[in-house]
Amino acid sequence: MKHTGTKRLETERLILRPFCLEDKESCLRNWAANPEIYRYISQNAKTPQDVFQWLSTAGQAYASPETYYWAIVEKMTGEVMGEIFVDDFSGRNGWCELDWKIGPAFWGRGFAPEAAKAVIRYLMGEVGFHRIQAKCCVENTASERVMQKIGMTQEGIFREYFHSKDNRWCDVVLYSLLDREELDFQR
Numbered sequence: 086m087k088h089t090g091t092k093r094l095e096t097e098r099l100i101l102r103p104f105c106l107e108d109k110e111s112c113l114r115n116w117a118a119n120p121e122i123y124r125y126i127s128q129n130a131k132t133p134q135d136v137f138q139w140l141s142t143a144g145q146a147y148a149s150p151e152t153y154y155w156a157i158v159e160k161m162t163g164e165v166m167g168e169i170f171v172d173d174f175s176g177r178n179g180w181c182e183l184d185w186k187i188g189p190a191f192w193g194r195g196f197a198p199e200a201a202k203a204v205i206r207y208l209m210g211e212v213g214f215h216r217i218q219a220k221c222c223v224e225n226t227a228s229e230r231v232m233q234k235i236g237m238t239q240e241g242i243f244r245e246y247f248h249s250k251d252n253r254w255c256d257v258v259l260y261s262l263l264d265r266e267e268l269d270f271q272r
């Protein structure tokens with residue numbers, strides 16, 4: 086495996102690229118500040134100040150070839166509609182975990198699967214990951230559908246793994262894709 090960082094990727098409708106400071110307004114307008122996005126995840130909606138701080142330090146993170154963190158940009162409008170990134174990885178064991186967010190105005194048009202497929206092709210084909218996984222709260226059916234649409238297989242349920250914002254213990258479902266399956270799915 087050879088780490089090569091957040092390389093610019095392109096799909097039919099999307100550009101996946103590193104974030105930059107100029108993305109601030111677009112991120113705030115489309116997703117980063119919207120509490121609906123954070124319903125099933127531990128983080129909270131970002132304030133304009135949070136976004137500025139995060140984008141200001143993003144450059145340092147991109148200096149590392151082990152950072153895989155893309156802005157999802159709609160080609161047609163140039164809007165930053167969301168993000169997709171490697172949340173965790175084990176170089177020794179050749180696996181990584183993906184996470185994604187898309188702004189509500191862009192939901193239901195298959196953008197998350199389109200971005201995820203491009204990122205998986207890159208992470209398996211160029212970086213050399215053997216296994217890519219993703220997990221979500223079982224109530225987050227939209228995210229689980231993305232895992233299914235990109236050809237991942239359900240492996241199991243982590244019981245009461247996530248503590249929700251309304252103070253409940255929620256089960257979490259784990260999916261994965263192996264590199265040989267990715268080759269099948271590309272054909």
Ligand SMILES: CC(C)(COP(=O)(O)OP(=O)(O)OC[C@H]1O[C@@H](n2cnc3c(N)ncnc32)[C@H](O)[C@@H]1OP(=O)(O)O)[C@@H](O)C(=O)NCCC(=O)NCCS
Binds near residue numbers: 123126197220221230
């Ligand atoms: C999960 C997410 C990235 C999906 O993005 P997307 O680009 O809308 O993905 P798709 O277009 O493939 O739609 C996936 C599913 O979302 C659901 N969905 C579609 N439009 C929707 C809408 N307007 N409102 C709510 N859910 C919707 C559907 O279940 C759809 O599955 P289907 O195509 O079989 O009907 C997006 O919903 C999101 O950002 N959610 C909040 C952040 C989050 O929870 N991230 C995952 C953390 S584990």
